[in-house]
Amino acid sequence: MARVKSMKKKTKIQNTIIYIFLVLLSIIWLIPIAYILFISFHNDNSKGAMVTMPDYLTFQHYINLFAKGSQYPQWFLNTLIVALVTMVINTFFVMAVAYTMSRLRFKSRKTLMSINLILGMFPGFMSMIAIYNILKLVKLDQTLVGLTLCYTMTSGMGFYVAKGFFDTISRSLDEAARIDGATNAQIFYKIILPLSKPIIVYTLVQSFMGPWMDYIFCNVILRNKSDQWTVAMGMYKWLNTQEKVNTQFVDFFAGSVLISIPIMSVFLATQKYYIAGVTGGAVKG
Amino acid sequence: MKTLAYLDYCALPRYQQFFYKIYEFILKVIYGVWHFIKGIGIGTKKLVFRIGTSFKKMYHSFRYGDIFTKCSFFVLGISHIKRKQIVKGIILMLLEFAFIFFMIFFGAHALYKLVFVGTYGSGYICDGFDQVFETINGAWEFCDEPTKIAPDNSPKNLLYGILTILIIIGFICVYIATVNASYQIQTNEEEGKHIKSFKEDLADFFNSKFHITLLFLPIIGILLFNILPILDMICMAFTNYDYTTDFPKSYFSWVGLKNFGQLFSFGGNGFGYTFVEILKWTIVWAILATFTNFFIGIIIATIINRKGIKFKKFWRTCLVLSVAVPQFVSLLAMAQFLSDYGPLTVFIEKATGVKIYFLGKATTFTLFGHPFKVDFARILVVLINIWIGVPYTVLSTTGILMNVPEDLYESAKIDGASPITMYFKITLKYVVFVMGPSLITTFIGNFNSFGVIFLLTGGGPKTNNFYGSAGHTDLLVTWLYNLTMDTNPDYKMASVIGILIFLISSIISLILYRNSNSFKNEEDFA
Numbered sequence: 001m002a003r004v005k006s007m008k009k010k011t012k013i014q015n016t017i018i019y020i021f022l023v024l025l026s027i028i029w030l031i032p033i034a035y036i037l038f039i040s041f042h043n044d045n046s047k048g049a050m051v052t053m054p055d056y057l058t059f060q061h062y063i064n065l066f067a068k069g070s071q072y073p074q075w076f077l078n079t080l081i082v083a084l085v086t087m088v089i090n091t092f093f094v095m096a097v098a099y100t101m102s103r104l105r106f107k108s109r110k111t112l113m114s115i116n117l118i119l120g121m122f123p124g125f126m127s128m129i130a131i132y133n134i135l136k137l138v139k140l141d142q143t144l145v146g147l148t149l150c151y152t153m154t155s156g157m158g159f160y161v162a163k164g165f166f167d168t169i170s171r172s173l174d175e176a177a178r179i180d181g182a183t184n185a186q187i188f189y190k191i192i193l194p195l196s197k198p199i200i201v202y203t204l205v206q207s208f209m210g211p212w213m214d215y216i217f218c219n220v221i222l223r224n225k226s227d228q229w230t231v232a233m234g235m236y237k238w239l240n241t242q243e244k245v246n247t248q249f250v251d252f253f254a255g256s257v258l259i260s261i262p263i264m265s266v267f268l269a270t271q272k273y274y275i276a277g278v279t280g281g282a283v284k285g
Numbered sequence: 286m287k288t289l290a291y292l293d294y295c296a297l298p299r300y301q302q303f304f305y306k307i308y309e310f311i312l313k314v315i316y317g318v319w320h321f322i323k324g325i326g327i328g329t330k331k332l333v334f335r336i337g338t339s340f341k342k343m344y345h346s347f348r349y350g351d352i353f354t355k356c357s358f359f360v361l362g363i364s365h366i367k368r369k370q371i372v373k374g375i376i377l378m379l380l381e382f383a384f385i386f387f388m389i390f391f392g393a394h395a396l397y398k399l400v401f402v403g404t405y406g407s408g409y410i411c412d413g414f415d416q417v418f419e420t421i422n423g424a425w426e427f428c429d430e431p432t433k434i435a436p437d438n439s440p441k442n443l444l445y446g447i448l449t450i451l452i453i454i455g456f457i458c459v460y461i462a463t464v465n466a467s468y469q470i471q472t473n474e475e476e477g478k479h480i481k482s483f484k485e486d487l488a489d490f491f492n493s494k495f496h497i498t499l500l501f502l503p504i505i506g507i508l509l510f511n512i513l514p515i516l517d518m519i520c521m522a523f524t525n526y527d528y529t530t531d532f533p534k535s536y537f538s539w540v541g542l543k544n545f546g547q548l549f550s551f552g553g554n555g556f557g558y559t560f561v562e563i564l565k566w567t568i569v570w571a572i573l574a575t576f577t578n579f580f581i582g583i584i585i586a587t588i589i590n591r592k593g594i595k596f597k598k599f600w601r602t603c604l605v606l607s608v609a610v611p612q613f614v615s616l617l618a619m620a621q622f623l624s625d626y627g628p629l630t631v632f633i634e635k636a637t638g639v640k641i642y643f644l645g646k647a648t649t650f651t652l653f654g655h656p657f658k659v660d661f662a663r664i665l666v667v668l669i670n671i672w673i674g675v676p677y678t679v680l681s682t683t684g685i686l687m688n689v690p691e692d693l694y695e696s697a698k699i700d701g702a703s704p705i706t707m708y709f710k711i712t713l714k715y716v717v718f719v720m721g722p723s724l725i726t727t728f729i730g731n732f733n734s735f736g737v738i739f740l741l742t743g744g745g746p747k748t749n750n751f752y753g754s755a756g757h758t759d760l761l762v763t764w765l766y767n768l769t770m771d772t773n774p775d776y777k778m779a780s781v782i783g784i785l786i787f788l789i790s791s792i793i794s795l796i797l798y799r800n801s802n803s804f805k806n807e808e809d810f811a
Contacts, residue, residue: 015593018588018594021588022589025604026603026604029603029607029672029676032615032622033607033610035618035622036614036615036618047626050621050626050627051626051627051631093503093506100500104499119511122515122786122787123762123786123787124733125762125766126780126783126787127514127515128766128769129518129779130514130517131514133441134444134514134517153511154510156504156506183491183492183495184491184492213611213613219770232613236613236740239620252617256618259611259614263610264609264610267608268609271605271680
């Protein structure tokens with residue numbers, strides 16, 4: 001009996017230590033976020049806000065973002081349009097390629113897959129400047145259309161997660177349909193697509209989120225055209241503009257909070273798909 | 286590879302085991318490079334073989350084809366039209382005319398331009414003279430009214446040239462396929478087989494040729510926005526393309542392997558020296574970033590998963606919240622907090638009088654009368670990368686940890702294993718087994734990781750010792766980016782780096798994949 005009691009005591013002490021550890025961890029991981037949120041209500045609008053306590057808390061910075069002369073709403077609208085178009089086209093491309101690679105058997109399937117693997121080894125933005133030159137030739141540089149083309153055209157390469165999903169759908173479904181005289185196209189949109197709602201949702205969300213987070217391609221394609229920027233680009237450039245750093249410093253944090261809320265909620269809602277993407281996609285690739 | 290059996294390896298003395306491991310590692314690297322070269326060889330062989338067979342088939346078609354099939358070799362589609370595939374025949378014919386038209390009015394010129402890419406800078410020309418004069422005085426000698434012209438548009442020439450070559454390759458493929466198909470329908474007719482009508486052909490694109498329909502647009506996209514730019518970029522590495530030779534200013538042309546020769550310039554702030562330094566740091570960074578994230582993540586995940594810990598979901602959500610915030614927000618804010626006027630620096634300076642440059646230049650401390658330097662930037666980026674990356678590991682390993690076979694622990698307990706041994710020999714081994722392949726992807730990802738460095742330090746602190754304004758925390762990719770997006774961009778060297786990154790990362794992944802457990806035995810974990 002005594003031994004059981006001491007065991008219990010031991011685990012209790014262990015658990016307490018672990019709880020303390022976990023609380024510490026949570027603090028480390030949450031403090032920067034809490035700090036961003038806190039500063040966004042600071043009454044001072046200069047760099048000094050980071051090191052002084054506020055006299056009072058205010059919503060002024062959030063109002064500033066939508067005041068006259070602020071480009072924030074414009075950036076937001078740009079991003080929304082680009083994201084919606086990207087979402088539709090990317091999902092179509094990814095579904096088409098994933099279905100082909102997973103279900104159809106044709107001569108050059110293996111070759112195409114290995115070419116895709118090799119192309120993936122080139123660093124993504126190695127060819128940025130070439131893409132910029134291409135867009136310049138067709139007079140689409142520094143426009144949102146060009147940016148959208150950048151986001152959408154190569155999306156067919158990222159089919160691995162969706163292919164992994166299609167691989168799990170039983171093949172006997174296809175065969176049964178084929179015996180009933182269905183064509184491959186009919187099998188695709190009458191049988192496979194209705195069964196793949198989760199992966200369609202995942203692809204839609206993923207491709208919708210892309211433009212909200214990207215600042216690299218945006219920087220290359222749009223350069224100094226500030227009325228065409230997306231939110232991520234605008235926020236990134238904010239801290240590179242000397243005058244804005246000095247007089248609109250805290251507005252940056254307010255803008256960050258505002259843009260983070262929708263992205264965060266989408267991420268939290270789809271995190272289980274993210275796990276499937278990491279573990280499933282890598283193994284199947 | 287000459288390797289020892291595991292038993293022989295165990296029998297070696299300790300220090301020899303160590304040397305053996307090094308020997309084995311070097312062998313693996315050599316084998317990785319060898320397999321890479323072999324892979325290229327096999328690929329070329331397959332390609333040549335395929336081209337050979339299609340030519341053989343073409344010869345066969347010409348030899349045994351009737352007059353219409355033979356005519357199809359010159360005017361595509363004649364054989365089709367003769368055999369009642371009129372629409373298809375006309376489409377093929379139009380395609381050929383379109384191609385010839387394209388070659389005459391555009392392609393030939395583009396190919397000619399590709400030979401030199403650029404031949405003249407901005408200058409003056411006169412009517413009737415091909416020559417471009419650099420000064421207006423030179424032109425005055427020959428004519429009354431010289432006209433000013435812009436320089437040769439080399440970026441455009443390069444792109445159009447590559448595009449033309451792609452189109453020619455595409456047309457040759459179509460040509461060979463059609464020619465062989467015209468013979469095929471001839472034999473079909475002779476044998477009295479059914480020849481498909483245009484309607485049936487169209488229907489095929491939704492059934493037996495559905496893959497062509499589905500892949501058509503994505504492949505066009507990839508060709509134009511991935512393959513064409515990559516080819517363009519590879520070509521740039523063999524030119525002298527930089528800000529002084531960019532279009533409105535001047536022109537660029539081929540220089541052969543000169544840019545790659547710069548790799549061997551080690552003196553001063555030479556390219557070779559900088560490249561080696563940055564490559565070293567990139568490898569250190571990739572290893573550190575991968576393993577710190579992985580092990581710390583697993584430890585935290587096991588602690589949260591421990592029996593008897595409550596609110597598991599809550600702890601996990603705390604961690605995940607930080608990665609749910611988009612990187613450009615959290616990292617930019619981080620960079621502000623750690624900057625020279627950020628709270629941490631200011632408070633530490635107030636308290637101790639030492640100003641620490643967390644993300645800037647190296648900080649000099651005086652300890653026991655001796656000054657010594659600490660480069661905080663490199664340490665800090667690794668630490669912040671842990672902050673960014675660990676939640677991802679926790680997210681993805683939680684499910685795996687729950688699946689560790691329970692009986693393994695029980696039998697280990699019976700054998701008298703301590704919790705620590707069990708953790709290393711069972712838990713960790715199991716997770717590494719399952720996560721192995723994704724760990725390799727993560728490693729390559731870290732090798733090419735961009736966000737953390739770019740947003741935190743932008744590659745800085747900058748140093749004069751490096752080529753092309755590279756900094757102490759620059760990775761190869763951020764350096765590449767800075768070289769292309771600088772105010773004075775250096776496209777040629779950026780493409781050299783790009784090609785090298787491609788070579789390095791494909792060789793690394795070959796080595797790692799070949800030696801990962803999941804590659805060797807796919808099914809069983811033992």
